[in-house]
Amino acid sequence: MTHTTSNPKIHEGRNLKRFREMLGVKQDFLAFELGEDWNQQKISLLEQKEKIDSDILEQVAAVLKIPAEAIRNFDENQAINIISNTFHDQSTGVNVHPTFNINPIEEIRRLHEEKMALYERMLAEKDEMMGRMERLVGGR
Structure with missing residues (x-):
């Protein structure tokens, strides 16, 4: 019996959005940093794309100061699993x-x-x- 693991498709736009939100960067700021051709709406559309052009991804990664590979390969389920299993030396949540x-x-x-x-x-x-008041009125 062979065991195969499903390789879910990585949604680069969603990953970009997650990293941007984790870093506290607004879409407007990201658009400003990318140049005059960019605006908030274009960033929003970019975050909806499943696959982002490599050149654009490199530029965005440079602005966010993270490796482009992190955006390409980020898997939220694995990240949660890694974070939840990193307690050492009797550390606890x-x-x-x-x-x-x-x-x-x-x-x-x-x-x-x-x-x-x-x-x-x-x-x-x-x-x-x-x-x-009564004394005042009575005194008159």
Whole structure:
């Protein structure tokens, strides 16, 4: 029994887009760096092509400062596999799930009490103002 591995087609345009996004480079900037003949729309169309012309790929790779072969041969599934299997010397991936000891009902109750205290202070201030106004009007 022979085992054959399927060789999925590499989409160079998608690879270009992934590298560009990983490096934080916008399409407009890439177009500007490639010259006057380029604009954002042309970069977008280039990223949709499955196979990119070798000369153009070399220019784009030079602007991104990565080897053109990296764009030609990048396979996302293998990259994920390599990254997930590179723990050495008892290194581990850590997921931190902190526990927050905040009781939302207590918070609501505390906020309500603060609101009531503020309301009572406002009523007292209103009564004080009304008393002043009555004295002012009564003094005439």
